[in-house]
Structure formats: C-alpha cells, structure tokens
Amino acid sequence: MRISRRHHPRKLGLGLLLVGVAACAGVQKPADMKTYEQEAGADTAEIIRKRYPELVKQAETHHAKAVVARDEKETELLKHHATTSMLWWGAATARSHADDLVAQRKRVTKKIAQTQKALSDAKKQQKLAESAIARSEEVIALQGKVADSEGNNSARDAINGALTALKQAERFDAAVHAKQKFAEAESKLQSATKALGRGKAKAAKSLAAEAETAALSAMAEAKPKYARAQADQERTASQRALFESLSKIDKVTAAIVEGGVMVTIVESFDPTGVDIKAAMAPTYGRIATAAKTYGSLALVIEGHTDSKGKRHKNLQLSEARAKSVMAHLASKGVSPGRMTALGKGSEEPVSNNKTREGRAKNRRIEILFATPGM
Amino acid sequence: MRAPKIRTRSWTFSLAIIALLGLVTAASVSAKKKRGGEADDKIQALTVELKELDVADEHHAATSEIGQAEALRDKARSLIGERKQRELLEQTLERAEATVALASAKVVEAEKQAALDAQETQRDATNKELEAVRAAVAKLEKQQATLEKKLRGSK
Helix, strand or coil: CHHHHHHHHHHHHHHHHHHHHHHHHCCCCCHHHHHHHHHHCCCCHHHHHHHCHHHHHHHHHHHHHHHHHHHCCCHHHHHHHHHHHHHHHHHHHHHHHHHHHHHHHHHHHHHHHHHHHHHHHHHHHHHHHHHHHHHHHHHHHHHHHCCCCHHHHHHHHHHHHHHHHHHHHHHCCHHHHCHHHHHHHHHHHHHHHHHHHCCCHHHHHHHHHHHHHHHHHHHHHHHHHHHHHHHHHHHHHHHHHHHHHHHCCCCCEEEEECCEEEEEEECCECCCCCCECHHHHHHHHHHHHHHHHCCCCEEEEEEECCCCCCHHHHHHHHHHHHHHHHHHHHHCCCCHHHEEEEECCCCCCCCCCCCHHHHHHHCEEEEEEECCCC | CHHHHHHHHHHHHHHHHHHHHHHHHHHHHHHHHHHHHHHHHHHHHHHHHHHHHHHHCCCCCCHHHHHHHHHHHHHHHHHCCCHHHHHHHHHHHHHHHHHHHHHHHHHHHHHHHHHHHHHHHHHHHHHHHHHHHHHHHHHHHHHHHHHHHHHHHCC
C-alpha cells in the first residue's frame, strides 16, 4: 500500500506530462499554410508586397487568423484561413508575374525594333550589291568581247570608274534623292558599255567619264537629303518613344502634334487653388521623369481655365497654375531653363463651356515637349 | 390614493419593457436583414465578376478557379437565411472572393504570357529573316568582289 501510494502521483505526473507534450505539439500546419510561409518568407516576396499590397494584406490577415485558429486548435477554421490566405497570396504572385511578363515583353519589343533596323540596313545592302553585280556583269559580258588595246583598256578604266562612282552614289540613296542625275549616270554608263562593245573606245571613254560625273553629282545632291532623311527618321522614332512613354502615365492624355508631343492633364488643382493636388503629384512626377529622359527637348507649359468668372482673373489663374507646374517639375530635377510657362485663361477651350463635363475638360494643363525641327 | 399611482407606474414600466423588447427585436431583425442584404450584394457582385472572367479567360487559364468560385457562390446562396450557418456563409463568401481574385490574376497572367509569346515568335521570325538576308548579302558581296577582280583583270 505504501509503495502504491508513493507511485500513484508519479503515474499521474507522467500522464499529465504526456498530455502536456501532446498539447504543445498542437494541431499540424496545413500544407497551404506551410507553402504560404515558405513563399512569403522568400526574398522575391518583397517585390510582390510592394506591387500588390492590398492582395498581400488579405493573405497576411488570413494567415494571422490561421495562426490564432491553430493555437486554439480550431481545425476547420485553421484550414479555411490557411486556404484563403494562400488563394490571396496566389493572386498577388500571379499579378506580379504578369508584371514581369509585361516588362519582359517590353524588352523583346525593343529587341525587335533593333533587329528590324538591322534587317532594313541588310536589305538595303542586299539591294546595293544586287544592282552593282548586275552592272558589273553587263560590263564584263561586253568587255569580254573586246580585244586588249590601249584605247580599249583606257575606256574600260573609265567604265570601272563610273561603276565605282555609281556604287558610292547608291550608298546615299541617290536613286531616290537625286533621281534624275542618277538615272542619267546609269544611262550613260550603259551607252559607254555598248559603245565599247561596238569597238568605239573613244566614245565609250567619253560616255563613261560623263557617267562618272553624273554619278558624283547625284551623290553630292543626295548626300544632304539623305542626312536629313536619316535625322528625320531618328527624330520620328524618338518622338514615338516619347509619346509611348507619356501615354502610359496615369491621368494623362498624350498626342503627337505639330511641333512635338503634347500631354494634357485635367483637374490638377482645387477649384481656385494654384497648388497641384496631392493626388496628382505622382502624375507630374512621372512627367518630370520623362522630361529628364528626353533632356534635349524644351517644355512649353500652358495653363487653361473654363469660362466661368472674369476673363482677366482666369488669365491670372491659368498663368499661376502653369508656373506652379513649372516649379513642381523644377523641384523634381527638370532644368527651369528648358521650361516656359504661359497662361491662356479661357481663350482656347477644347470643349463646351456650357456643360459641367466640358468645363472640366477645359480646366487643363498642356505641356508640349517641343521636338526641334518638327 | 397610493394604489392607483403604483398601478400607473407598473403600467409605465411594462410598456417601457415591451417597447425595449420591440426595439431589440426590430434591431435584430434589421441587422439580420442587413447581413442577408450584404451577402446578397456580395453574391451578385461575384456573379457579375465571374461572368466577366468567363468571357475574359480566352486562354482557359482559370477554368478550375472559376468553377470553384461558382460552386462557392452557389453554396453561399444556399446558406443565406440559415441562422445557424452564418459563420459558414461568411467563410464561404471569403473563400469565393479569394478564389475570384486568384482567377482574375490568372486570366491577366495568361493574357500577358500570350502577348509575350506572340512577341517572342515575331522576334524569332525577324531574327531568322535577318540571318537569311545577311547570308544573302555575304554571298552577294563575295560575288561582287569576284566580279570586281574580273573587271580589274580584264584590262
């Protein structure tokens, strides 16, 4: 009896210990909870958190509830919150991956543009080589029939000189920019070749010299036009890129206009205020970024109002607003020397001032990214 | 003189109790209706979203999620008005909303993936064309060099 009395509390203690251990072990984590914790703890999760805070917040809230449910051994509730948490996390992950795909697509688009430029250059080279070959083959075919003599050799040299000049002229798109002179050079070269074929070496030499002169003259005429065309092409491409980058800015309407790219922003201010609304600051921030990227362009900032109120007051208000935008852009690092601020009042409406919607459209800021030479 | 006064007080007290009970019942009924109304609104919003998603899911990226969300929505609908199942209704709606969010994200993801794939196909085709043209140019330039040699040699 004594022994059993002594052992009884030990058994009870052991039993209690086992129960305690079992209790501490708690309810097992569901697979969704484990996956969430693993994924949300990874380095890449930070980007997802930044990109989709609302979705991640939902996931975190449900995860926190799942943790509580686990502590309280509410198995069903734990399962529910773990699954829901993972669903929200999955949504955030998929959205973030979609963003990555968009960025990747942009890179591919850029690469395609580069390849297309290279392709266009290669095609031009191909065309040049084909026409040079055709001309050379024609000359060789005729020259083969002509015997070696001093006169003939001299005519051949002249013909080769004309061929080289034509080839050089073609590099500057003379067939396009100096059509007449280039056609004349080609025709004279043909005549020279034919004359040599008929044994008229002297005439051939003279015609070849004329062909060379015409080709060089075509080249001289084409050269500046070619340079202008190239510059125009580059400017258009740059303008297009600027337009595309401005179009992506929220609350902004971009358009390619005569003189550059114009952005229109409505409702940037409180009804009578001149300070940019806090909600519009990110929009102007992105405009400033674009302005800095295209640092060589001048910016013309125009303020416009609706027709309500006195004309001179509207004029003052629009100018103050344009200056406010200029100051804001300057504070974001855009050089003030590049910017001009103008107030236009209600003089240039873009919509009907009789309707509320129309007036809202008229109360606007227009920023022209002026492209030089356009 | 006192007895009628006590009776009046007791009547007033009873009336106040009845009014209070009425108020509590009305509040409870209104809260219940409100809850039911909220759930109805959520189910309606889910139905609209699911219809839109079904149309938008051109690449069948979220078929399974859309199906699951529809099943959850139907379950939630069947639970409306069941007093004892209030918690389950809330959970079902939570799950349905999260499933719709996932389905929507998957649809967007598939759309962007398809756009990227198309762009990559175009890039590959352009690269291939460029390679072919460059090879042709190299061949032509070789031919041109031979002809120029011939022209110089034919003097």
